[in-house]
Amino acid sequence: MREPLKIITGRAIPLDRPDVDTDQIMPALHLLRLERSGFGQYAFELWRKDPDFILNDERYAGAPILLASRNFGCGSSREHAAWGIHDLGIKCIIAPSFADIFRANAGSNGMLAIDLPEEQCDILIKRHKERPEAELVVDLEKQKINLSGDGVELEFSVDPFTKDCLLNGLDSIDVTLGALPSIEAHEKKRPGYLPRVKK
Amino acid sequence: MTAPRTIVDKIWDAHLVGKDPLGRDLLYIDMHLMHEVTSPQGFDGLRLSGRRLRRPDLSFAVIDHVIPTCDRKGPWKDEMADRMAEALEKNCRESRITLFGIDDERQGVIHVVAPEQGLVQPGMTIVCGDSHTSTHGAFGTLAFGIGTSEVEHVMATQTLPWKKPKSMAVEMKGRPSRGVTSKDMALEMIRTIGVNGGAGCSIEFQGKAVKDLGMESRMTLCNMAIEAGARSGIVAPDKTTFKYLKKRTFAPSGADWDKAVKAWRELVSDTGAVYEKRVVIDTRSLEPLATWGTTPGQCAAISGKIPDPDDEPDARNRAQMKRALEYMGLKAGMPLEDVKIDCVFIGSCTNGRIEDLRCAARVLKGRRVAGHVRALAVPGSGLVKKQAEKEGLDEIFKEAGFEWREPGCSMCLAMNPDVLGPGERSASTSNRNFEGRQGRGARTHLVSPYTAAASAISGRLADPREYL
Numbered sequence: 001m002r003e004p005l006k007i008i009t010g011r012a013i014p015l016d017r018p019d020v021d022t023d024q025i026m027p028a029l030h031l032l033r034l035e036r037s038g039f040g041q042y043a044f045e046l047w048r049k050d051p052d053f054i055l056n057d058e059r060y061a062g063a064p065i066l067l068a069s070r071n072f073g074c075g076s077s078r079e080h081a082a083w084g085i086h087d088l089g090i091k092c093i094i095a096p097s098f099a100d101i102f103r104a105n106a107g108s109n110g111m112l113a114i115d116l117p118e119e120q121c122d123i124l125i126k127r128h129k130e131r132p133e134a135e136l137v138v139d140l141e142k143q144k145i146n147l148s149g150d151g152v153e154l155e156f157s158v159d160p161f162t163k164d165c166l167l168n169g170l171d172s173i174d175v176t177l178g179a180l181p182s183i184e185a186h187e188k189k190r191p192g193y194l195p196r197v198k199k
Numbered sequence: 200m201t202a203p204r205t206i207v208d209k210i211w212d213a214h215l216v217g218k219d220p221l222g223r224d225l226l227y228i229d230m231h232l233m234h235e236v237t238s239p240q241g242f243d244g245l246r247l248s249g250r251r252l253r254r255p256d257l258s259f260a261v262i263d264h265v266i267p268t269c270d271r272k273g274p275w276k277d278e279m280a281d282r283m284a285e286a287l288e289k290n291c292r293e294s295r296i297t298l299f300g301i302d303d304e305r306q307g308v309i310h311v312v313a314p315e316q317g318l319v320q321p322g323m324t325i326v327c328g329d330s331h332t333s334t335h336g337a338f339g340t341l342a343f344g345i346g347t348s349e350v351e352h353v354m355a356t357q358t359l360p361w362k363k364p365k366s367m368a369v370e371m372k373g374r375p376s377r378g379v380t381s382k383d384m385a386l387e388m389i390r391t392i393g394v395n396g397g398a399g400c401s402i403e404f405q406g407k408a409v410k411d412l413g414m415e416s417r418m419t420l421c422n423m424a425i426e427a428g429a430r431s432g433i434v435a436p437d438k439t440t441f442k443y444l445k446k447r448t449f450a451p452s453g454a455d456w457d458k459a460v461k462a463w464r465e466l467v468s469d470t471g472a473v474y475e476k477r478v479v480i481d482t483r484s485l486e487p488l489a490t491w492g493t494t495p496g497q498c499a500a501i502s503g504k505i506p507d508p509d510d511e512p513d514a515r516n517r518a519q520m521k522r523a524l525e526y527m528g529l530k531a532g533m534p535l536e537d538v539k540i541d542c543v544f545i546g547s548c549t550n551g552r553i554e555d556l557r558c559a560a561r562v563l564k565g566r567r568v569a570g571h572v573r574a575l576a577v578p579g580s581g582l583v584k585k586q587a588e589k590e591g592l593d594e595i596f597k598e599a600g601f602e603w604r605e606p607g608c609s610m611c612l613a614m615n616p617d618v619l620g621p622g623e624r625s626a627s628t629s630n631r632n633f634e635g636r637q638g639r640g641a642r643t644h645l646v647s648p649y650t651a652a653a654s655a656i657s658g659r660l661a662d663p664r665e666y667l
Contacts (some may be wrong), residue, residue: 071395079346108348182217192453
């Protein structure tokens with residue numbers, strides 16, 4: 001059971017670069033750890049050496065929302081990338097598209113990945129570049145993003161199972177174990193020629 | 200009469216356990232491959248929740264990412280790498296998982312070792328906490344990379360809640376000319392459909408050019424499917440597949456073999472199966488390619504020039520190209536063959552198999568690596584190394600001036616001692632040319648084993664056709 005995710009309110013960091021890969025989000029050198037925690041300090045490590053990089057802008061400090069560009073999180077399957085972003089306090093990432101594995105990893109860590117049409121993402125990126133103090137309210141239950149103070153509301157779609165898991169803080173393994181009889185039944189009918197690595 | 204199905208449809212239907220209480224489709228996993236980097240937190244999760252690993256007999260592990268490729272007698276210089284290897288050994292012992300450890304002559308890169316052992320067979324579902332798990336689709340398996348939470352999920356349940364991937368067909372027509380490999384075919388595909396062109400899809404590779412490939416080359420092709428954004432790639436199994444599998448350690452034998460082959464023969468997409476996307480690539484006009492930028496899609500014919508960002512109409516793409524050229528220290532319009540390199544890396548789960556080493560050796564035989572170039576040959580597994588030595592390939596590499604190393608992920612990803620320094624430039628047979636992938640500030644040009652070998656000799660990116 002993790003903390004349920006219902007409404008996310010706050011500033012949004014516009015990271016306007018396409019194809020941000022997981023080697024940028026979490027350089028491989030920092031995967032040499034046995035824990036799940038403590039990755040935030042290394043997130044975007046190389047880009048953060050540039051003082052003009054958006055994550056170094058104090059005005060976005062503590063923002064819970066990341067506005068990204070297309071194909072965010074491409075490359076490696078390392079969940080360490082999602083752990084790092086989560087460690088930075090991000091609860092929601094909005095982008096025109098995500099890499100499939102990263103999207104799953106975000107969900108596994110209680111982060112909401114929202115796909116919006118590119119035009120809408122562009123509007124958000126422009127808004128939050130120009131007005132770093134502006135806030136967004138993301139309502140997962142209603143599937144709406146409110147551009148606070150602007151009188152604009154955007155709708156988004158989300159996979160119903162991801163929504164269920166996030167809203168209720170469900171443990172995915174617990175849910176699956178609820179189907180144990182079906183798993184056992186399947187195991188009985190697997191072909192005998194399939195490989196088994198006997199120890 | 201059932202609707203025509205793709206191979207993926209058939210594998211999907213055969214592995215669908217049912218729905219879990221949330222209504223998610225549960226997919227049974229036939230083989231869970233593991234390595235030291237993405238598994239420890241999964242094992243920890245199991246311990247913390249008091250769960251047990253459900254099927255040790257359907258799990259298999261190697262140490263590959265952090266292992267040094269020389270001076271590997273422990274303790275290693277990198278204390279953390281040492282601890283990660285130890286953690287995997289302990290976790291596998293406790294959970295009764297077979298591990299090919301540091302001293303095992305069969306150790307190597309997981310995506311080289313598993314097929315080599317016959318653990319990858321047509322029709323299976325295979326996962327690993329590694330994006331290049333797509334490699335195994337070469338055998339007609341549904342194989343995909345997963346994150347560590349999913350690794351833990353498979354450990355505990357041997358299933359994954361999964362959404363069926365969309366179907367996409369990439370047809371490779373014709374016969375490529377000499378010196379053009381499946382690595383070039385893969386790069387051409389990525390250039391054509393883009394680095395997220397396969398997102399949400401499983402790519403089925405079809406056509407004469409694919410049928411003509413050996414298993415090693417098919418693995419290279421499927422390996423790179425993830426670089427086009429597809430979690431899995433797949434090739435219909437055929438005689439080439441069966442021949443590769445026969446007599447492998449974990450392949451079926453006797454009556455089981457006949458039964459298996461009968462089932463495997465059914466694993467072709469039905470006539471009339473519908474694909475949501477279809478792309479055709481004519482391989483007859485294909486040339487050896489090399490990347491010039493920082494995504495695998497930023498590539499061009501080795502005989503060509505680096506494109507000009509100012510010719511790109513889209514502002515965001517233009518900015519991305521400019522950033523890439525700046526990082527790579529290159530100028531628009533420059534011929535690729537003028538690009539001077541410092542290092543050549545031949546190896547990885549993409550191109551570290553015996554056939555890859557044979558290709559490189561064909562170019563290197565009787566020639567010398569350019570004086571300023573450091574060249575590494577890293578076999579993908581201990582058995583690949585042994586085979587290469589049996590064929591005398593190691594002598595060809597060494598006489599040319601290559602370092603002949605022990606198996607591991609090596610310079611593919613900068614998490615072991617094989618790294619490039621800032622600003623250093625490589626011609627590499629690996630899979631990713633992202634910023635910093637091979638070391639901080641390092642610059643990577645992705646190429647085939649032929650092109651890597653030719654570049655080692657020339658000291659610049661080079662067209663291998665002049666050496667064949």
